[in-house]
Amino acid sequence: PSTPCLPSFVQLHRPDDTAVRAELVAGLALSPPRIAPKFLYDALGSRLFDAITELAEYYPTRTEAAIFAQHAPDMALAVPAGAVLIDLGAGSCAKAARLFPALRPAAYVAVDISVDYLRAALDALQQRHPALPMLGLGMDFSARLALGPQAADWLATSGAARLPRAVFYPGSSIGNFSSTEALALLRQAHVVCAEGGAGGGLLIGVDRVKPRAVLEPAYDDALGVTAAFNRNLLLNVNRLLGADFAPQAWQHVAFFNAEASRIEMHLEPTRAQTVRWPGGERHFSAGERLHTENSYKWEPADFEALLGEAGFGAVRHWSDQRGWFSVFWAEA
């Protein structure tokens, strides 16, 4: 019997503390001020997001899961078997793992900002799939997506260098980028696919435009979990910057901006206040909002056009009965 694989791990360049502080200070100095949504995801923020996906109001996760469950056999006809499955923002790796039986990948690359988050998940997954080579790749692909030479070496050693690549980007995480940023990321994903063997492509989940009455509660739930998720960003900024945000003095604001086709999340101070950190401060007048996230909602035709602009070819499209969410396979 062959020896079971052990997952490999590579951590690429991580922004240092000075760069992170500089990014936060620059965002706070803007008018209106903004903090990038990646700062929502410290350890507690990631748990709060997991809780959001369980909420009755938050339809995207379960709608996408139902699309994958229903159409996996059809997807398996489009996505080449024996590909390298490259999972962007893998987290617990659960979504990709559910697709292993249908897609039968030859190797699995789980990409997340930190390999520390991936370690336990990949170790457990490797136990369940002992013969599947697995790599945990730590990088902030929201800044730039490229696998890099260490991952290329690992693919070569695993005999996977010339296999087709299926980049997997579920959850409508692409919606947290503006169309310009999304296009840049999709172009980079296209390069990653094109560097593998023929037949590769991108399997991506995208949330769609729908009535405000459905969208807004999904981002402002009755239990206040999304409010806690949003306000927790202030605690993360306090830790990273040494700032003194008082989360109880900020309220969660979320609404659908129909003109821009996006949910906007903001934090609004309930009273005028000055926030201080070593070497700086920012005065907020009452009601002066801190913008923390956009979540773009796409019409399928517009998203298909974006895929084409990014260099992808033929596109397959699956949706749910209500037309709330879309999954696309776009050939490289």
Ligand code: AVI
């Ligand atoms: C991760 N991302 C796709 C979520 C979304 O729906 O935009 C983040 C989120 N923000 C508030 N609720 C969920």
